[in-house]
Amino acid sequence: MSLKPKILIAFYSRTGVTEALANSIASGACEAGAEVRLRRAREFVTEDVMERSPGWREAAEEMNRRFEAPTEMDAEWADAIVFGSPSRFGAPAAELKAFIDSLGGLWFQGRLNGKAASAFASSSTTHGGNETTILSLYAPAAHLGMIIVPTGYADPILFEAGTPYGASSVSENVARAPSPADLAVARFQGRRVAKVAAALRGIHDHDASAT
Incomplete structure (x- = not known):
């Protein structure tokens, strides 16, 4: 059986900063031989709410043209899921959390047991919650x-940027693009997840062939 790992990167991005990290994680995973699906979680607020933040609706429409929404089928297909979100008061955005909450059926069937999980985040300000957001995403992954x-x-790039938990970026309240070091951490994360997912898939395939 092929050990080519399948990676789902399920993220939410409003201004494109988290999207840029997601794209770099995808690049790293592809470098490691993975098949990747990039999926953007969707808003569930009304357009009136989105209009209160200039550019939100337009950016969402543009990103939604580039990325499909994540589904249960994507999660079941994947050998690994990488969750990404901007920090919202130190926690993941509701849009991504809604997708995670939709995985209850797969949880009940044990269909996600043994898959790899990783996470990344972005914030507007220094100390704006990147680490707590990533750690908050690991709790449902454990469940x-x-x-x-x-x-x-x-x-070594982790001594320049990111966190020991996952890639991150700080946009300084102006939606500043991730730095080259931020993106390098993200690519490393993609490679690392792909390698672990491939190893886990090899174990699962061996167990299946032995039964």
Whole structure:
């Protein structure tokens, strides 16, 4: 059987900062031989609410043209899921959390047990909640039976940017694009998750062939 890992990157992004990290994680995973699905969680507020924040609706429409919404089928297809979100008061955005909450059926059937999970985040300000947001995403991953894969300090780039929990970026309240070091951490995270997912898939395939 092929050990080519399948990676779902399920993220929410409003201004494109988290999207940029997601794209770099995808690049790293592809470098490691993975098949990748990039999916953007959707808003569930009304357009009136979106209009209160200039550019929100337009940016959402543009990103939604580029990315499909994540589904249960995507999660079941994947060998690993990488969750990404801007920090909202130190926690994941409701849009991404709504997708995670939709996975209850797969949880009940044990269909996510043994898959790899990782996470990344962005914030508007320094100390704006990136680490707590990533750690908050690992709690539901544990409930879903997934195997958590942090970045650690497994690559020298982690001493320049990111966190030991996952890639991150600070946009300084102006939606500033992630730095080259931020993106390098994200690519490393993609490679690391792909390698772990491939190893886990090899174990699962071996167990299946032995039964």
